[in-house]
Amino acid sequence: MLRDLIKESKAVERALAGEELSYNDGLELMKDENLFLVGASADFVRKKLVGEKVTFAASYYMNYTNVCAASCQMCAFYRKGDESDAYTLTPEQIEKRVAIAKQMGATEVHIVGGFHPKLQLDYYENMMRIIKKNHPEMSIKAFTAAEIFYLSKLTKNSVKEILSRLKDAGLDSMPGGGAELFHPEVRAQIVRGKCTGQEWLDTIEQAHKLGIKSNVTMLYGHIEKPEHVIDHLVKIRELQKKTGGFITFIPLKFSLDNTELEQQHKVEHECSSIYDLKIIATSRLMLAGVLNNISVYWVAFGKKLAQVALSNGGSDLVGTAFSEEIYKAAGKPTNSSVLELATMVKEIGRKPVQRDTFFKEIRSF
Numbered sequence: 001m002l003r004d005l006i007k008e009s010k011a012v013e014r015a016l017a018g019e020e021l022s023y024n025d026g027l028e029l030m031k032d033e034n035l036f037l038v039g040a041s042a043d044f045v046r047k048k049l050v051g052e053k054v055t056f057a058a059s060y061y062m063n064y065t066n067v068c069a070a071s072c073q074m075c076a077f078y079r080k081g082d083e084s085d086a087y088t089l090t091p092e093q094i095e096k097r098v099a100i101a102k103q104m105g106a107t108e109v110h111i112v113g114g115f116h117p118k119l120q121l122d123y124y125e126n127m128m129r130i131i132k133k134n135h136p137e138m139s140i141k142a143f144t145a146a147e148i149f150y151l152s153k154l155t156k157n158s159v160k161e162i163l164s165r166l167k168d169a170g171l172d173s174m175p176g177g178g179a180e181l182f183h184p185e186v187r188a189q190i191v192r193g194k195c196t197g198q199e200w201l202d203t204i205e206q207a208h209k210l211g212i213k214s215n216v217t218m219l220y221g222h223i224e225k226p227e228h229v230i231d232h233l234v235k236i237r238e239l240q241k242k243t244g245g246f247i248t249f250i251p252l253k254f255s256l257d258n259t260e261l262e263q264q265h266k267v268e269h270e271c272s273s274i275y276d277l278k279i280i281a282t283s284r285l286m287l288a289g290v291l292n293n294i295s296v297y298w299v300a301f302g303k304k305l306a307q308v309a310l311s312n313g314g315s316d317l318v319g320t321a322f323s324e325e326i327y328k329a330a331g332k333p334t335n336s337s338v339l340e341l342a343t344m345v346k347e348i349g350r351k352p353v354q355r356d357t358f359f360k361e362i363r364s365f
């Protein structure tokens with residue numbers, strides 16, 4: 001019976017044979033109502049490509065400012081500079097938080113922020129330098145391609161110049177945020193004041209050329225259609241073939257609360273778990289053989305759905321997502337989050353592995 005089902009889907013048949021899927025194959029997967037078939041195929045391909053390990057990093061998340069010159073319709077985070085809860089951390093405050101991250105066992109800090117209209121390049125360079133000087137072993141993953149592009153426009157320096165100077169100051173890698181969805185049709189309705197999809201791709205290509213590897217994300221579950229998802233995946237695949245600079249692909253589920261998209265009733269509810277799983281499975285099959293790390297962002301999914309997503313093509317859990325707030329609120333022993341993730345992986349019969357930013361294995365459990 002399963003064989004008959006596979007024969008009904010050319011895309012699944014081709015994926016299981018190890019062929020690269022076309023744009024139309026991707027659409028077929030997204031529109032296939034049989035999630036079981038697509039998910040099981042993605043799980044099969046995952047097993048073939050990366051085996052039974054499920055990786056995660058001990059990461060500390062930090063936002064250096066919530067002040068932003070943009071006003072994206074999908075964002076609940078940004079503030080204008082004169083709002084009472086607007087904040088900007090000094091490089092010294094950031095360094096102190098990195099010291100906390102170290103105590104918590106983090107091996108990387110993930111630092112992003114809004115497009116601050118007054119901060120100049122020396123602020124970012126100082127941030128890198130003060131972290132590296134005090135914590136040379138900490139891997140710095142900072143600034144999305146969208147932030148770099150904005151900084152280049154603000155300071156009238158080329159993207160190459162900005163990235164080279166930040167790399168010299170200590171930047172090790174870049175997160176994958178700001179990619180959202182590249183397709184202009186949908187991008188224009190979810191971001192305002194942010195670079196275009198092509199500008200994001202050009203910026204990250206420049207980073208890769210300078211030896212700065214990065215992650216790449218996709219914001220889904222709002223107003224997009226299957227065509228936009230597949231367009232995004234194909235563009236990632238093409239760039240990865242050119243640079244090899246993407247470390248992992250992280251689909252990000254759109255969170256509705258307090259966004260303009262919610263207030264204007266453009267999106268009434270968050271997407272279903274079925275759609276989440278379809279995204280993970282399709283991503284695995286579309287990127288197979290080119291970008292083999294497919295991350296499940298468990299913070300957005302919750303741990304139970306994350307476990308299911310790992311059985312539908314996912315092979316990485318991103319990380320512990322420590323933050324100052326979690327640290328203060330929970331007062332948890334540092335390693336408990338790492339152990340919780342390891343337990344989550346063991347519960348589904350897979351092998352937990354703590355990794356560094358670049359997927360080098362640190363320890364297994």
Ligand code: SF4
Binds near residue numbers: 075
């Ligand atoms: S660029 Fe857009 S998504 Fe990023 S902080 Fe500013 S408003 Fe939010």
